[in-house]
Amino acid sequence: MFAQFTRIMRWCLLLLLCIPVLAGLVGVIFPALGYFPAIGANSFSLDVFRTLFALDDIWHMVWLSLFTGVGSTLLAMAGAFLLLATFYQSSWLEKVQGLLSPFLVFPHAAAAIALLFVLSPSGIFARFMVLGGNDGPHIAGSSFFPYDEFGFSVLLALSLKELPFIILMALSVMSQPLIKKKLLGYVNVGSSLGYSPTASFFKLVAPSIFTQIKLPILAVLVFATSNVEIPLILGSNNPSTLAVAIMHWFNHIDLFMRLLASGAAVLQVAVSGVALLLFFAVEHFFMYLGKQSLMKGRRHGADALVRGIGYGIVSLYVILISTVIYAVVMYSIAKHWSFPALLPEGVTFLHWGTALEALATPLVNSLLLGMLVSTSAMLLVLFTLESEQLKPAARHANSAFSISLFLPLLVPGVAFLYGLVWFQQLVLQNAVWFHTYIAHMVYVVPYVFLSMAVAYRKFDNRYAMVAQSLGKTPWQVFYRIKLPLMLNAILVAWALGLAISFSQYLPTLLASGGTIATITTEAVASVSGSSTRLTAVYVIIQGAMPLIGFVIAWYLPGVLMKNRGASIKEKNKRRAVLHGT
Template sequence: MSPENTQSPLRDHRDLFTRLVTFSPKFLLAILILPVLGGLLGVLLPAFGWTPALKQTAFSLQGFDALWQTPGIVKMITLSITTGLISTLLAFVMTLMILAAFFNSPWLNRIQRLLSPILVIPHAAAAIAVGFLIAPSGMISRLLSPWLTGWDLAPNGLFPHDAFGLSIILGLTLKELPFLLLVALGALAQPELGKTLRQQHKVAINLGYCPMTAFFKVTLPSLYPLLRLPTLAVLAYASASVEMPLILGPNTPPTLAVAIMNWFSDVDLNLRIKASAGALLQLSITGGLLVLWLGGEKLIKALFRHSLTNGEREYGGFYWQKITIVLTAFIIGFIVLSLVGLIMWSLAGFWRFPAAIPDQFVLSHFKSALMHMSNPLLNTLSIGLVTTLFAITITLLCLESEQLNDKKISRFTRFIIYLPLLVPSIAFLFGLVWLQQLTNNQAAFFNVATTHLLFVLPYVFLSLASSYRQLDPRFAYVAASLGATPQKVFFQVKLPQLFAPILIATALGLAISFGQYLPTLLAGGGRIDTITTEAVAFANGASRRTSAVYALIQMALPLIGFIVAWILPKYFFKRART
């Protein structure tokens, strides 16, 4: 039975479901493009003085004049550039070094299993954990005192909140490294590509190349194009991040993104004009960094083109491999120690410096937090579920449209899916919130949910796409030839096969929604409290113990989702076999 003959039942049955599936890619484009472009327009007009709400309808450069007269504006810009670029570069280089040192080794999968749980930790919770570790009275100081440092009292430390943004760089690097590593391993998991690259790597080693040299000369040129967009997304986020700089960064002055958020949230509405101008400046900074990265690609390609074919087999690979092993062990140890310190602070009673362990462990901090957590927890779960279920639905319909039309979605659509990740959220969220306030100011829950969707949908789509496209089409052909409608084929043939991937995508979508701070704060207008907004608020003013409790709960929510996504398929498949 040829594919041409078996596809006709799928194509010809033009029912409501088929029309809905066919329309879904256009709807996907609309819900991603319109809010982002509308948000950018909503920032552009106030930046140039057009704000009817303030009775200003004449275009001017008032916002930019106020922006450049802001004390410390150059420092804000410098912090945004250096923290974003350096953290992305460090995470990217460390990813390549780990891949090169452990390629074709069972240790690579072990490192992946150790670092993968970091992906479910929201940025705010990760920042709190890192801050507790490097603080003057943090775990590092306690473990080194007084036997090495001689400190009997907590010193006046540089970290966190250092003026150079080193704490921000550390936090962003530790958070983005596992993401880039998982993206690379996901690319290598593609059957044809992974098999080809591993075989080429083995051939290079058999020809006398050092394993690390073989990776950089043979494997990386084919692997990097698959890492480009994720790396650019990391760079865009890092340059305009709010949660990490807010918790770990300096306050006088802060990074530009944090300053913009403060201006927009100020009771003085005139500061929104300056905030809009600042958002355009942030957009240009992020765009400049992306162009710089792409230009750096071309420069490195030109500089090292000859080295790919010069026949050199050794560049000190043995020493670089040892250095990578030490750095990897340090990173894993640092992350584990951060989590241990967070747990200990959440349970600590009296804990005098420099004692490494609290004098007593208590549950009173959890009890106190849980008493006031019901509303933020309910908001977090309800927004996450609504957003994720909608994202799953539109993603499945779009992927089904590929099969009904026998072609993948266009390259333009694939690029648009990344659009909310490449455009700094601080640049378009203000305009989007402004438009929401004009059209539907009272529907805070709806505004927050639709804003979360912009960030959840890309990750859900990327998570489900490969699994859906790898479905064996013969099952659908047979079902269609037996008279099954496209709707029945979709629900009764394809979705059961995708049970596990859908659960993983759902857990990922929930994790992304749970971790959203700035979209929740701005779109909700301060009326929607979630675990993340509470965690950030406590991190900047409440007791360390309460902050640790909220950070742990913020970590636990997505972790529970992934555990359920891992257990349920095994349970149902076991029942199916019996």
């Protein structure tokens, strides 16, 4: 009975990931072909695409999307592997992971706003430069960051956000017992042949890791080419990236602009496809270079340079994290903070009172939605992983499931989310919370699954075998053995899901039609409509919210184990008393 239930849950997860994406694609392709009965367009044609390709800036938008998406992914991947090469088999690797964790859970919108406080022409770095003797007006007039027409500021922000995720995926693969043992053997063989640690890593370890995390990297690439929050906050508005233009066209007061936006959404799928092809080309190029390097048999691989870059990346993150914290805290309590002073002119908590009063409803909405989405996603993932243990799927079915798991991440969100909204208007039109819940689940479930799968598949099944030999049912083994032993991993995956739900901007905005305000939607809106000091308060609240889940994940297991130990001790004491009487 329980095994059958877990298989049903696995099918539910599969349908949850596939149906919204496929329905959304259908819902955006029809208007792109001119069919949108809601506004009187009842015939199919290619006029929408003719109008789209006739726009003056359309190819610049495509170029910006490709440049920022492909460039940031390659830069983040290079930085991640340089960090791994520098700290592999070192006690510092866990410390580096801990350092990068804040950027991992920090929402994209909050990260972009925080970088504005630090790197803008009047930011903290510019203030230090002026005090160092540089020309203040020249810095204030700098056009490199933000809003540069070449997209460098968007590329930098995306790279800083993507690198911690790639590191996390690599470390989760490297921690698996069989792979860890295999990689250690590679390193030992390389050392015995005279290869330096850096050369052994890039020639023997890195290829094995890359093949395991290739699919998550492709998901990162598609996300980067179609991201809205960071280009909206840091990018140029004229022209913008294609994803930002799609958002503006869909929200235009003229409903006929939705046809143009639908055509652009289809074009965004093609842009992401081209980005994938470019990535594959770069991959084959580096594979060729790797084979040539192996044939030459060089024992050293610029070890000093690699270590220097690795320590430089760590230093960059330390500086950025420190300055971001300083900047947002100072702005949030500043009465007035003129350039280039390093300290504000007076302190006030007026902005905090204003923000907390305005964000009461968005905060409640964010917490309710995040708790509901993360908890249900965690349960769905747990039952799906248990189904793998009770009745493993065939090889082809398992491959199809893996692809379906990444489907929401491999299809650009701006492509299917707008189509999904059109589909939702036909089905349960007034169920706004339900639609928003589904939109969040589509993005949260894959990450929760990735976080939980490694720990679940590493579980020592000998515990389950012993329990089954004592007559325990599969449900009892699952509930009484597996869940308690994996409580830490379960809570961490739940906290990650909570953080991802908190950070959703476009799914919340579209699925709810703007009727459900969250901390993230309000923070993005505050960039253009509020004071800098009020925006800083929003950033602090948005950045602190993911910590709620992780604090629970860190401390709850200890509390539960302590209570369980006290309960067992009390039972033993009662038994001793009864035995004595």
